[in-house]
Amino acid sequence: MNLKTRLHILKRKYRGSKWAPAFNALHTFLYLPDETTHNGTHIKVADDLKRTMNTVIMAMVPCLIFGMFNAGYQHNLAVGDIQAVAGSFFSSEFWTLDNFLIGFWKIIPLVIVSYGVGLGIEFLFAIIKKHEVEEGYLVTGMLVPLIVPVDIPLWMLAVAVAFGVVIGKEVFGGTGMNILNPALTIRAFLFFAYPTWMSGDKVWVEGAVERTNEIAAGANLDAISGETILGSLAQGKEVAFSTWDMFMGFIPGSVGETSTLLILLGGLFLIFAKIGSWRIMLSSVLGASVMGLIFNQIVDAGVITETSKFYSLMSTPFWEHLIIGGFAFGTVFMATDPVTASQTNKGKWYYGFLIGFISILIRVFNPAYPEGVMLAILLMNVFAPTIDYYVIQGNVKKRLKRLKVKTA
Amino acid sequence: MSNDIRIKKGLDIKLKGEAEKTLEKAILSNFYTLRPEDFHGVIPKLISKVGTKVKAGEPVFFDKSNENIKFVSPVSGEIIEIARGEKRRILSIKFQADKEQTYQDYGVFNVDAAKPNEVKAHLLASGCWPFIKQRPYDVIASPDRAPKAIFISGYASAPLAADLDFTLKGKEAALQAAVTALGKLTEGKVHVSVGAKSTSPLAGLSGITLHKVSGPHPSGNVGTLINKVDPVNKGEVVWTVAAQDLVIIGELLLTGKFNAERIVALAGSSVEKPRYFTTKIGSEVATMIYDKGITQRARVRVISGNVLSGKHIKPDGYLDYYSNVITVIPEGDDYELFGWNKPVFNKVSTSRAFTFSWLNPNKKYDLNTNTNGEHRAFVVTGGYEEVFPLDIYPMQILKACMYKDLDEMEALGMYEVAPEDFALTEFVCVSKQPHQEIIRKGLDVMLKEIG
Numbered sequence: 001m002n003l004k005t006r007l008h009i010l011k012r013k014y015r016g017s018k019w020a021p022a023f024n025a026l027h028t029f030l031y032l033p034d035e036t037t038h039n040g041t042h043i044k045v046a047d048d049l050k051r052t053m054n055t056v057i058m059a060m061v062p063c064l065i066f067g068m069f070n071a072g073y074q075h076n077l078a079v080g081d082i083q084a085v086a087g088s089f090f091s092s093e094f095w096t097l098d099n100f101l102i103g104f105w106k107i108i109p110l111v112i113v114s115y116g117v118g119l120g121i122e123f124l125f126a127i128i129k130k131h132e133v134e135e136g137y138l139v140t141g142m143l144v145p146l147i148v149p150v151d152i153p154l155w156m157l158a159v160a161v162a163f164g165v166v167i168g169k170e171v172f173g174g175t176g177m178n179i180l181n182p183a184l185t186i187r188a189f190l191f192f193a194y195p196t197w198m199s200g201d202k203v204w205v206e207g208a209v210e211r212t213n214e215i216a217a218g219a220n221l222d223a224i225s226g227e228t229i230l231g232s233l234a235q236g237k238e239v240a241f242s243t244w245d246m247f248m249g250f251i252p253g254s255v256g257e258t259s260t261l262l263i264l265l266g267g268l269f270l271i272f273a274k275i276g277s278w279r280i281m282l283s284s285v286l287g288a289s290v291m292g293l294i295f296n297q298i299v300d301a302g303v304i305t306e307t308s309k310f311y312s313l314m315s316t317p318f319w320e321h322l323i324i325g326g327f328a329f330g331t332v333f334m335a336t337d338p339v340t341a342s343q344t345n346k347g348k349w350y351y352g353f354l355i356g357f358i359s360i361l362i363r364v365f366n367p368a369y370p371e372g373v374m375l376a377i378l379l380m381n382v383f384a385p386t387i388d389y390y391v392i393q394g395n396v397k398k399r400l401k402r403l404k405v406k407t408a
Numbered sequence: 409m410s411n412d413i414r415i416k417k418g419l420d421i422k423l424k425g426e427a428e429k430t431l432e433k434a435i436l437s438n439f440y441t442l443r444p445e446d447f448h449g450v451i452p453k454l455i456s457k458v459g460t461k462v463k464a465g466e467p468v469f470f471d472k473s474n475e476n477i478k479f480v481s482p483v484s485g486e487i488i489e490i491a492r493g494e495k496r497r498i499l500s501i502k503f504q505a506d507k508e509q510t511y512q513d514y515g516v517f518n519v520d521a522a523k524p525n526e527v528k529a530h531l532l533a534s535g536c537w538p539f540i541k542q543r544p545y546d547v548i549a550s551p552d553r554a555p556k557a558i559f560i561s562g563y564a565s566a567p568l569a570a571d572l573d574f575t576l577k578g579k580e581a582a583l584q585a586a587v588t589a590l591g592k593l594t595e596g597k598v599h600v601s602v603g604a605k606s607t608s609p610l611a612g613l614s615g616i617t618l619h620k621v622s623g624p625h626p627s628g629n630v631g632t633l634i635n636k637v638d639p640v641n642k643g644e645v646v647w648t649v650a651a652q653d654l655v656i657i658g659e660l661l662l663t664g665k666f667n668a669e670r671i672v673a674l675a676g677s678s679v680e681k682p683r684y685f686t687t688k689i690g691s692e693v694a695t696m697i698y699d700k701g702i703t704q705r706a707r708v709r710v711i712s713g714n715v716l717s718g719k720h721i722k723p724d725g726y727l728d729y730y731s732n733v734i735t736v737i738p739e740g741d742d743y744e745l746f747g748w749n750k751p752v753f754n755k756v757s758t759s760r761a762f763t764f765s766w767l768n769p770n771k772k773y774d775l776n777t778n779t780n781g782e783h784r785a786f787v788v789t790g791g792y793e794e795v796f797p798l799d800i801y802p803m804q805i806l807k808a809c810m811y812k813d814l815d816e817m818e819a820l821g822m823y824e825v826a827p828e829d830f831a832l833t834e835f836v837c838v839s840k841q842p843h844q845e846i847i848r849k850g851l852d853v854m855l856k857e858i859g
Binding site for chain 1: 778783
């Protein structure tokens with residue numbers, strides 16, 4: 001008796017029991033189910049939600065792997081073991097096993113905690129509410145480790161994931177029903193509950209916090225400081241990285257969001273696969289560029305002088321805003337979440353544009369936390385249904401007008 | 409006068425097993441059935457009992473809510489069984505056919521001289537009325553309300569559909585009689601669509617407004633034609649008639665006989681030699697599917713209708729009242745190892761998510777009935793719009809039907825749609841939602857509450 005038959009018999013056995021959702025979730029991971037159509041269409045497309053979600057994860061894998069190398073690289077660079085990368089993306093200083101292993105051992109636990117806690121809760125809810133385990137968390141679970149600082153304590157991550165999944169998603173009815181992007185809900189929770197772990201210049205490089213504590217305890221060591229580009233700009237400091245480094249991603253930041261190049265490739269792949277919405281991505285870039293250009297114009301007009309604390313961020317060329325901070329990652333992987341974004345094609349243009357626009361606005365004017373894309377997306381998540389409402393009203397009005405013309 | 413309609417949004421699903429254009433006479437079926445469920449919303453009141461001898465075209469039951477709408481026997485013979493389900497609901501009426509067919513004579517009808525009321529009464533009495541459907545609600549037309557226009561699609565764009573140019577060939581006289589008669593029942597126009605390159609006999613008819621349609625499915629759906637030409641507003645009614653049914657209506661008017669004969673396509677990848685048959689409404693499909701068709705023990709799905717909107721019947725089932733195609737495709741009740749993430753080459757997909765049907769747009773596929781995934785909540789957006797040419801928001805109207813908000817359903821255009829308009833969105837649905845069923849239930853709620 002082969003595996004397929006054995007699992008089929010087990011599936012029969014569990015049918016109707018409370019463990020059925022859990023069993024089916026695991027079973028369907030191994031085998032596409034034997035379900036057939038009834039009435040309605042007798043044939044169906046090859047795509048299902050698992051495939052869709054899996055495609056998004058595939059687009060993120062390069063960012064994850066790059067993040068592992070980068071975590072090790074930033075650490076080794078900060079402690080002075082290696083030289084800074086010069087030039088090419090395939091620099092031999094960066095792609096070393098040593099760099100990778102440091103990052104690997106830091107980041108894999110983040111992935112495991114994220115998936116373990118999140119999927120655990122999903123299974124629990126599925127069993128209690130007697131529905132199938134839906135795939136939404138597959139993407140969320142991958143996003144979460146990519147958008148947190150590498151040194152975040154695992155228990156904090158676990159608490160945040162639990163909060164995000166329960167409050168951000170399950171209370172609304174689970175996958176497909178949530179209003180806020182669950183991954184960003186998790187990040188926002190971390191940001192407001194444990195701000196010292198989510199901002200400043202001590203959290204972005206592996207080992208920096210530990211070193212600070214050792215120094216405080218009296219050890220005679222140099223502090224590791226790894227400031228993000230935005231952090232430097234917000235404080236009016238000189239940026240220590242070239243534009244090329246920023247684009248390639250050899251900079252400190254959250255685990256997976258530094259390499260604009262790989263995010264761009266991931267985004268292009270998602271557009272090609274017709275999974276990610278190009279409307280949202282494009283309009284978000286447009287929105288950010290417009291806001292950036294407005295700030296550049298204000299600086300050019302001499303309204304803001306160099307003495308202003310907003311000067312350095314405002315004078316950053318608009319296109320550079322696109323490659324620093326989490327903007328690119330947020331636009332490609334978070335703003336495009338179909339459940340929380342606008343659901344009409346026209347609405348997606350407004351939604352994306354406003355995300356880009358507000359991201360840069362918050363980025364420039366928020367002194368405490370110089371990144372705006374998370375808050376911009378969460379804000380627009382809330383407004384997405386309103387945008388859709390007005391877009392659909394346009395269609396409704398057209399219909400009413402047609403009726404009036406007839407009766408008049 | 410001809411108006412061109414070009415459809416851009418849609419999807420042609422190319423399947424193996426298209427019917428070859430050769431016509432055979434099907435073996436005469438011994439048994440025929442009428443299934444009241446084919447007539448959505450009709451509560452049948454029987455006229456005849458088991459054991460009654462009927463002629464072809466003799467009324468067997470009528471609609472309880474409108475006694476004038478008669479449903480007639482497709483053949484002459486004896487009623488041998490009336491199967492009932494829960495609450496004594498009539499499931500089917502089974503006839504044993506006579507060797508020699510006799511017809512109820514309704515008399516030759518002078519279409520040109522007839523008044524609208526006479527046409528209506530004649531069609532009602534002779535059992536031709538059920539061929540006329542109406543929108544809103546996609547049910548048999550109410551004879552009490554005059555339609556603002558009548559729509560007939562002469563272009564079959566659905567996968568493996570019977571080619572209407574072929575099946576209607578040589579029926580010009582009957583078609584003309586039918587459209588002339590129908591034209592008297594509306595103040596508006598009779599809109600007929602044909603394919604852009606077709607040689608349809610419909611194109612030569614007088615008294616119609618001709619539209620040439622092109623583009624992918626659902627360009628041939630009558631719902632698409634209505635939406636592009638003259639959409640249904642609140643309070644309005646339009647009628648639709650399937651092109652093949654015009655032949656039966658026309659023949660009745662010309663000869664006085666209700667001749668249930670129809671040319672159907674036997675198609676699908678499970679059929680050895682797909683081709684056309686002349687048969688009758690309600691006949692056993694077994695008379696067609698086994699000769700150079702399927703093997704006795706094949707695990708197949710027999711569908712009365714096309715693969716997108718047809719009815720699932722058993723191999724010993726019967727051709728339903730409106731279909732002109734029988735499709736047989738393989739059942740897909742098997743597991744597939746890592747089917748959700750491995751690259752897919754042998755199935756149709758509108759995405760490119762490790763699915764590769766985009767590489768070879770002209771390839772014909774052998775699809776089975778597997779759902780390729782489990783039922784989920786609506787998640788992905790934007791995919792329906794690409795295959796949905798109507799000026800309606802598909803996901804929003806589906807959701808409105810699910811939570812039964814009548815005002816919203818009305819505002820979003822529920823009066824304009826029929827379940828089959830949502831066949832393609834159902835096909836491409838990543839969440840495997842039953843769109844046509846959702847729309848059907850939504851229409852039923854509206855019919856009940858608003859009427």
